[in-house]
Amino acid sequence: MERMAKTLTKTIQSRTDNLLEVREFVMHAARRFGFSEEESSKIVLAVDEACTNVIKHAYQNAPNRSIQIDITHDRETFQVSVIDEGKSFNPNSAKMPDLKQHLSTFRRGGLGVYLMRTLMDKVEYNYSPGKRNEVRLIKYLTPSNSAARG
Amino acid sequence: MSEFKVHHRDGEGVSVIDLKGYLDAHTAPDLENAFQKLIDEKKFNIVVNCKDLSYISSAGLGVFMAYIEDVRKNQGDIKLTNMSAKVYNVFDLLGFPILYEIYKDEQEAVGKFAARK
Numbered sequence: 685m686e687r688m689a690k691t692l693t694k695t696i697q698s699r700t701d702n703l704l705e706v707r708e709f710v711m712h713a714a715r716r717f718g719f720s721e722e723e724s725s726k727i728v729l730a731v732d733e734a735c736t737n738v739i740k741h742a743y744q745n746a747p748n749r750s751i752q753i754d755i756t757h758d759r760e761t762f763q764v765s766v767i768d769e770g771k772s773f774n775p776n777s778a779k780m781p782d783l784k785q786h787l788s789t790f791r792r793g794g795l796g797v798y799l800m801r802t803l804m805d806k807v808e809y810n811y812s813p814g815k816r817n818e819v820r821l822i823k824y825l826t827p828s829n830s831a832a833r834g
Numbered sequence: 835m836s837e838f839k840v841h842h843r844d845g846e847g848v849s850v851i852d853l854k855g856y857l858d859a860h861t862a863p864d865l866e867n868a869f870q871k872l873i874d875e876k877k878f879n880i881v882v883n884c885k886d887l888s889y890i891s892s893a894g895l896g897v898f899m900a901y902i903e904d905v906r907k908n909q910g911d912i913k914l915t916n917m918s919a920k921v922y923n924v925f926d927l928l929g930f931p932i933l934y935e936i937y938k939d940e941q942e943a944v945g946k947f948a949a950r951k
Contacts (some may be wrong), residue, residue, distance in 0.1 A: 700860035707889075725920060732891045736859040795892040795928055802927055 688756040688763060698739045698749040698768075706735055706753060710764060713755045714823075715831065717762050723829040726803040727764065727821065733796035734766040734819045742770030742817060764821045772811040840868045848879045848944045854886040857894030865894065869901040869912075878910020881943045885916035890924050898934065911935065913943040
């Protein structure tokens with residue numbers, strides 16, 4: 685398979701007040717790539733969830749660790765990688781929650797992983813604990829989710 | 835420029851929280867404080883008006899989950915109103931309409947509390 689071209693990268697410190705900047709960065713790139721506003725909003729939310737997980741879980745709210753956000757693409761594939769060097773968590777142990785039960789017992793948290801998987805076409809993980817953890821959020825551009833539809 | 839605002843009004847035995855801007859992991863504590871304050875004051879009939887809420891992530895949704903049980907245990911409720919389609923879609927993805935009453939407009943939600951008396 686042809687390697688995807690690296691187009692954009694941003695590094696932030698692991699603080700929640702940087703999430704807004706990440707969202708604007710991703711929104712701009714997704715719109716430019718050709719996604720509709722609605723579809724771009726889904727990608728933005730998925731990336732917010734990934735970064736929030738890194739801040740809260742991988743870095744356990746330490747404020748000055750770094751999070752790298754890489755956006756790569758080929759003709760139809762748009763990929764956002766969220767990379768950290770913190771504690772990894774095993775995404776396979778985070779089962780898709782039974783939402784009704786989850787909500788009815790008012791359990792908090794754990795919804796971010798569910799949202800990422802629901803909002804994106806594909807979510808991949810690559811973990812080397814303490815060295816480099818990567819979550820890849822992938823969305824394919826199709827006639828139905830592009831800004832040019834209709 | 836502030837990215838998120840919580841404003842609270844009281845009237846007719848119902849407290850209304852107005853949300854404005856972005857509700858994410860950074861601003862969720864502001865909403866937590868607003869709920870906590872109402873609960874401390876024993877105000878359990880709560881309407882959250884989302885008219886000016888432009889964004890919500892799971893950190894924001896988690897706040898609603900954290901307080902609903904306390905509020906309902908005290909015969910109150912948290913009802914949500916005036917959501918944009920974009921914000922509603924996120925609530926919907928997580929199945930919130932099963933557990934929370936969501937109304938098009940604030941008066942309708944306030945009226946539901948009044949009708950219960």
